[in-house]
Amino acid sequence: MSAGVGARRWQRRFSDFGAGLVGIVILVWTLAPLYNMVLVAVQRKEDVFSSNVWPVNPNLDSFRAVFHESYWLLGNYWRQMANSLFIGIAVALLTLAVGSATSFAIGRLRIRMGWLLTNAALVTYVIPMSFLAIPFYAIMRNYGLSGSPWSVIAVEVTFATPYAIFIFQQYGTSIPHELDEAARIDGASPWQIFYKIYLPLMAPALVAIGTYALLLAWNEYLYAFLLLSSDQTITVPVALGKFLNSDEAPWNFLMAASIVYALPPVVIYYAFRRYMSAGLTMGGVKG
Amino acid sequence: MGTPAASRRPTRRGKGGDAFSADALWAFAFVVPYIAVFLAFVVYPVGYGLWLGSSPASYRALFADPIFPRTLINTLLFLILGVNIKLFLALLLSGFFMREKWWVKPLMLVFILPWAVPAIPTFISVHWMLNGQWGLINNVLWDLFRMDGPPWLDTTMLAMSSVVVGYVWKWLPFWTVIFLAGRMAIPRELYEAADVDGATGLTAFRKITFPLMANLYVVCTLLSTIWTLGDFNTVHFISGGGPALTTHVLATLGIRDAFELGDPRMGMAAVICALPLLIPLVILLMRQLSKGEVQL
Numbered sequence: 279m280s281a282g283v284g285a286r287r288w289q290r291r292f293s294d295f296g297a298g299l300v301g302i303v304i305l306v307w308t309l310a311p312l313y314n315m316v317l318v319a320v321q322r323k324e325d326v327f328s329s330n331v332w333p334v335n336p337n338l339d340s341f342r343a344v345f346h347e348s349y350w351l352l353g354n355y356w357r358q359m360a361n362s363l364f365i366g367i368a369v370a371l372l373t374l375a376v377g378s379a380t381s382f383a384i385g386r387l388r389i390r391m392g393w394l395l396t397n398a399a400l401v402t403y404v405i406p407m408s409f410l411a412i413p414f415y416a417i418m419r420n421y422g423l424s425g426s427p428w429s430v431i432a433v434e435v436t437f438a439t440p441y442a443i444f445i446f447q448q449y450g451t452s453i454p455h456e457l458d459e460a461a462r463i464d465g466a467s468p469w470q471i472f473y474k475i476y477l478p479l480m481a482p483a484l485v486a487i488g489t490y491a492l493l494l495a496w497n498e499y500l501y502a503f504l505l506l507s508s509d510q511t512i513t514v515p516v517a518l519g520k521f522l523n524s525d526e527a528p529w530n531f532l533m534a535a536s537i538v539y540a541l542p543p544v545v546i547y548y549a550f551r552r553y554m555s556a557g558l559t560m561g562g563v564k565g
Numbered sequence: 566m567g568t569p570a571a572s573r574r575p576t577r578r579g580k581g582g583d584a585f586s587a588d589a590l591w592a593f594a595f596v597v598p599y600i601a602v603f604l605a606f607v608v609y610p611v612g613y614g615l616w617l618g619s620s621p622a623s624y625r626a627l628f629a630d631p632i633f634p635r636t637l638i639n640t641l642l643f644l645i646l647g648v649n650i651k652l653f654l655a656l657l658l659s660g661f662f663m664r665e666k667w668w669v670k671p672l673m674l675v676f677i678l679p680w681a682v683p684a685i686p687t688f689i690s691v692h693w694m695l696n697g698q699w700g701l702i703n704n705v706l707w708d709l710f711r712m713d714g715p716p717w718l719d720t721t722m723l724a725m726s727s728v729v730v731g732y733v734w735k736w737l738p739f740w741t742v743i744f745l746a747g748r749m750a751i752p753r754e755l756y757e758a759a760d761v762d763g764a765t766g767l768t769a770f771r772k773i774t775f776p777l778m779a780n781l782y783v784v785c786t787l788l789s790t791i792w793t794l795g796d797f798n799t800v801h802f803i804s805g806g807g808p809a810l811t812t813h814v815l816a817t818l819g820i821r822d823a824f825e826l827g828d829p830r831m832g833m834a835a836v837i838c839a840l841p842l843l844i845p846l847v848i849l850l851m852r853q854l855s856k857g858e859v860q861l
Contacts, residue, residue: 300661301672308676311690311734314701318693329704376598383595387588395596398603404847405611406795408816409836412823413614414606421605436606439599468591497683500797504824515685522689522802529693536686547681548674 319533326529340534349531351521354509359539362496362513365427369434369495370488376435377442377487378480382472385450386458399440407437408500415504429505434498438491449483486553493543514539618833627822627834632810639725640794640814640839643732648789651733652740656782659744660770680738688802691731692718695803721811724804728812731803732796740785747781748774784859787850794839815839
């Protein structure tokens with residue numbers, strides 16, 4: 279009996295040790311590429327091309343260069359940040375508007391063709407975004423949108439809305455229909471029900487999808503690269519890609535610019551983590 | 566839908582026909598934006614894309630391209646290895662993060678960083694880490710073992726493996742969180758009952774966790790394969806299709822043919838070559854979803 283308890287204790291200790299080891303592996307694995315970004319960003323250009331594993335003469339010169347745009351490839355950096363932000367906010371707001379209106383019509387007004395719209399959203403959801411890049415490039419010219427941020431916004435809203443519709447519909451089922459009916463009896467129009475009852479009660483789902491759409495747009499590379507052309511209109515990831523392809527390789531500037539660009543989404547992630555996991559768990563396992 | 570609906574209907578009819586038509590107008594107003602988006606930005610580009618990719622000549626040109634067979638193999642490798650390694654690790658790690666240790670929660674916060682950080686900067690960072698001469702990986706190898714690491718991005722095998730590893734790094738946290746939510750939905754009593762019966766560890770995993778998570782796992786595999794089929798960024802930024810264009814996948818080859826070679830028809834042909842894989846995956850996914858056990 280006591281031998282059994284002893285064996286169990288040893289087993290537990292062994293398992294704790296193993297878990298700690300796995301934890302360390304996870305930590306190193308996760309942080310390595312991020313550490314590399316910082317390592318390169320805090321060194322001088324000459325020190326980047328070396329066999330350093332730890333930073334030599336760490337300094338913030340490259341961040342200063344990014345802030346003051348004092349290198350030719352960084353010339354429009356803050357302009358490009360503003361472009362990214364503008365596109366992100368426009369995509370978030372439009373996705374929320376279109377998605378919530380559609381899910382309200384399907385779930386609340388119970389329109390007859392609702393299933394058709396749900397299927398349309400489902401079809402859009404399973405089309406890989408990059409597969410339509412080639413036709414989109416031509417189509418945006420027909421629409422007179424090529425070179426305009428609205429072309430990128432339109433594409434991203436198209437691909438973000440289906441997910442918004444699914445989540446809103448799921449979340450909407452938790453709002454009792456009696457509320458709508460009571461409001462109707464009091465003479466409220468569908469618009470008033472939408473605006474005064476539906477949207478306020480949907481707030482958590484709206485925050486989750488707004489964040490989702492904002493980050494989707496902030497991270498988007500391919501469409502911004504194809505549809506925007508001038509240094510004044512491109513977004514930051516496109517600028518980083520240009521940086522990478524330039525013959526000179528000021529890696530410290532590139533990584534400093536990358537870090538500044540990566541910080542806002544990280545902050546948003548951690549601030550809205552609760553909402554994100556509520557929205558992005560895909561319902562998990564039912565029952 | 567019992568009495569309230571029944572009692573409401575006569576009153577509405579009593580108001581006259583305009584109430585109904587006003588409702589229909591409202592409903593129409595609410596769905597018009599999405600219908601417009603769907604027609605202008607889904608139906609039109611899909612139709613236009615299929616039309617672009619309908620000429621047999623562009624397929625002949627595509628199949629004659631010496632890198633095309635390699636691209637097909639790469640696409641399959643990327644999908645099979647990338648998706649399965651990632652999801653299997655995510656399933657294991659979700660179990661690991663169920664542990665009740667004080668350091669598990671903080672570790673989880675660090676662990677989701679790759680998901681939170683935008684893809685492009687991290688892939689650029691991975692690209693630089695893999696540099697044979699000045700990259701962090703080979704520097705570490707030298708510091709620890711005094712050995713010269715290989716030039717990671719100069720051979721097809723290593724470059725493709727690097728792409729897969731970079732991909733797993735980026736997407737592992739997301740799927741781990743999904744599986745973690747799946748595991749949390751399993752009632753604890755099941756494990757407690759199993760523990761009483763002497764089933765722990767692997768047996769509990771085989772008899773409880775896996776059967777209950779199987780549907781979720783299948784849906785995730787299908788969905789992730791579909792998304793990965795369209796993944797442009799990972800290959801484009803980690804290996805850039807190199808060395809000598811031998812690590813392209815269909816998603817990057819299509820863009821390269823369309824915009825670098827200036828032949829959108831050939832590019833669209835490359836994309837359409839992914840459809841024989843995409844369509845069965847979508848059908849399987851729809852079937853699995855229609856069972857209703859897992860929701861998007």
